Amino acid sequence: MSTTPIGLPIANSNRAENPALQETLDRLNTPSVLSGEGGLGSLGQADFLRLLTTQLANQDPLNPTDNEEMLAQLAQFSQLEAATASSTSLDRISEQLDALALAQEAAASAAQSAANAAVRAAEAAERAVNAQQP
Numbered sequence: 001m002s003t004t005p006i007g008l009p010i011a012n013s014n015r016a017e018n019p020a021l022q023e024t025l026d027r028l029n030t031p032s033v034l035s036g037e038g039g040l041g042s043l044g045q046a047d048f049l050r051l052l053t054t055q056l057a058n059q060d061p062l063n064p065t066d067n068e069e070m071l072a073q074l075a076q077f078s079q080l081e082a083a084t085a086s087s088t089s090l091d092r093i094s095e096q097l098d099a100l101a102l103a104q105e106a107a108a109s110a111a112q113s114a115a116n117a118a119v120r121a122a123e124a125a126e127r128a129v130n131a132q133q134p
Contacts, residue, residue, distance in 0.1 A: 024054055048077050 028051055052073070059065050 021054075021058075024050070028054060045077075045081070 052070075055065065
């Protein structure tokens with residue numbers, strides 16, 4: 001009996017008889033390149049479930065995985081999903097706040113331009129009135 005890189009014992013004969021199992025294990029043991037906003041772009045719930053079912057299918061029947069350990073893994077995955085959702089929401093809120101700040105700057109600039117134009121118009125009107133007086 002040998003041990004796979006993820007630490008699960010499997011018999012050598014199973015590997016030769018089940019190429020799909022070997023392909024799945026090879027894919028799971030290949031280092032992932034994480035991409036995306038939160039660095040979690042390539043891993044998802046389906047990957048976790050595949051890993052979990054592969055782990056269960058290949059566990060030693062005389063020494064099965066502890067239920068507490070499995071629940072801890074599920075809890076960690078749930079926390080990871082919640083953190084990813086929060087990160088996405090915060091990114092969206094940040095983009096909206098940036099757009100709001102730009103709109104406020106544009107409005108302030110337009111208000112300043114309008115105020116300057118009003119001052120110039122008032123000054124021109126005052127000069128015109130002064131010029132008409134003898």
